[in-house]
Amino acid sequence: TQLLEQSPQFLSIQEGENLTVYCNSSSVFSSLQWYRQEPGEGPVLLVTVVTGGEVKKLKRLTFQFGDARKDSSLHITAAQPGDTGLYLCAGVRGSARQLTFGSGTQLTVLP
Amino acid sequence: GAGVSQSPRYKVAKRGQDVALRCDPISGHVSLFWYQQALGQGPEFLTYFQNEAQLDKSGLPSDRFFAERPEGSVSTLKIQRTQQEDSAVYLCASSLTSGRGYEQYFGPGTRLTVT
Numbered sequence: 001t002q003l004l005e006q007s008p009q010f011l012s013i014q015e016g017e018n019l020t021v022y023c024n025s026s027s028v029f030s031s032l033q034w035y036r037q038e039p040g041e042g043p044v045l046l047v048t049v050v051t052g053g054e055v056k057k058l059k060r061l062t063f064q065f066g067d068a069r070k071d072s073s074l075h076i077t078a079a080q081p082g083d084t085g086l087y088l089c090a091g092v093r094g095s096a097r098q099l100t101f102g103s104g105t106q107l108t109v110l111p
Numbered sequence: 112g113a114g115v116s117q118s119p120r121y122k123v124a125k126r127g128q129d130v131a132l133r134c135d136p137i138s139g140h141v142s143l144f145w146y147q148q149a150l151g152q153g154p155e156f157l158t159y160f161q162n163e164a165q166l167d168k169s170g171l172p173s174d175r176f177f178a179e180r181p182e183g184s185v186s187t188l189k190i191q192r193t194q195q196e197d198s199a200v201y202l203c204a205s206s207l208t209s210g211r212g213y214e215q216y217f218g219p220g221t222r223l224t225v226t
Contacts, residue, residue, distance in 0.1 A: 006153075042115070098156040
């Protein structure tokens with residue numbers, strides 16, 4: 001069982017549409033990060049959220065950390081083909097240093 | 112400035128061969144992590160170094176996997192007697208400090224295929 005469940009696993013939408021990706025867990029995380037990964041490359045950090053209820057915006061991307069710090073969402077407004085990629089949530093638990101990753105959401109934005 | 116680099120980018124090994132994967136972290140970064148990523152999945156933690164000390168190797172799947180960072184900079188992940196289930200992308204990440212939650216910078220990965 002994956003500690004961090006992401007949904008949906010695959011998402012294909014038209015340019016200009018809005019979308020939301022969810023990252024859920026039964027565990028509490030001290031911080032949660034969102035990454036985007038393109039084929040043949042490593043994950044690139046988009047944002048880090050650390051406070052329950054925190055909302056961060058990055059241009060057309062809005063990230064929210066749940067009040068209980070167990071879940072997070074990523075909302076993209078007016079998606080563009082350049083947003084295509086694998087979106088990964090990752091959290092830090094307890095005294096650990098390493099990231100625990102979700103299974104990922106493969107987003108395809110069609111022109 | 113240079114990011115995290117990994118070599119080789121691609122490696123094909125026959126089952127039973129030993130392989131060595133190299134990671135050059137960002138200069139001055141204290142922490143170094145190795146992750147394994149199966150196709151279409153999120154990365155999974157293998158091991159963590161703080162300088163030259165391997166502080167956590169709980170994610171290594173078997174005793175065929177061995178990692179070192181002898182001088183606290185470059186790291187090598189070695190897999191002995193490779194098996195088909197070892198086929199994956201191996202990612203290295205480095206972080207400036209040893210604190211929890213600090214940003215990890217990832218390399219492009221080494222894609223290992225065991226035939």
